[in-house]
Amino acid sequence: MLIIIRSFPREFCSLVELPGIGKLSKDIKTLIYDRDCTFVHILNVLSQSDVRTWIADPAHDAYVRSWLKIVERWQAPHEEDDSKLFASARPRLTHLSARLLLFCDQLFPAAMNLDLEEDSYWWSDAVQRTAFIVAYLGWWWKWEGVTQADEVVLNDAHMTYDFLSERTRASLRSMRLEVAEDIKWWIEATHWEVTNLLDRRPPLDDTSMRALMDELARKMDEISHGYNGYKPERLR
Secondary structure, eight states: OOOOOOOOOGGGGGGGOOSOOTTSOHHHHHHHHHHHHHHHHHHHHHHTTOHHHHHHOGGGHHHHHHHHHHHHHHSSOOTTSOSSHHHHHHHHHHHTTGGGGGGOGGGSHHHHTOOTTTTHHHHSHHHHHHHHHHHHHHHHHHHHHHHTTOHHHHTOSSSOHHHHHHHHHHHHHHOOHHHHHHTHHHHHHHHHHHHHHHHHSOOSOOHHHHHHHHHHHHHHHHHHHTOOOOOOGGGO
């Protein structure tokens, strides 16, 4: 079915603003999730010609921030979810096209050298938590493509190993220990995905992936010992 959207005013972004959904009933959450999916679908339609260019356009900043807010809302397990985090949260986030937010440069402020005060939104814990989970989804997408011999994934010219490694390492450099502790499962899962990709389909040059493995191991060690060895780039 062809969908043509001629106008989608920024004011519509207010439709997806919610302080939290933890205390809402399962039925209400389902309605909210369906609405959020519709919102993201509209963004996908608007950006389908070139999602990277669309996300990078400052004119679309309000839409991207709303998209991030939606991903933040659904990245955590809920009371009625399966007890395993990835059995519930990962399919939700995949349906919300969260992986495409990897193309948002500002989401990785350490790599962009964004100012900690002037760009405080992008350095915030909530955004940085989301940034890493978005990076994880990129690795999971890659792993699924490799195991299923998906030619679209294997031949993708944008989400390469080097690109995913760069994004993930930038996220780790921006992350406070408290954030890392909150998303420990996601960090461990990323380590698992990268390890298996190196075994199953290693790149010709695995330098960036080996460097990422070292940083993931270091972050997991910091979580275990309660030591935050990293500071944001602008604070070093």
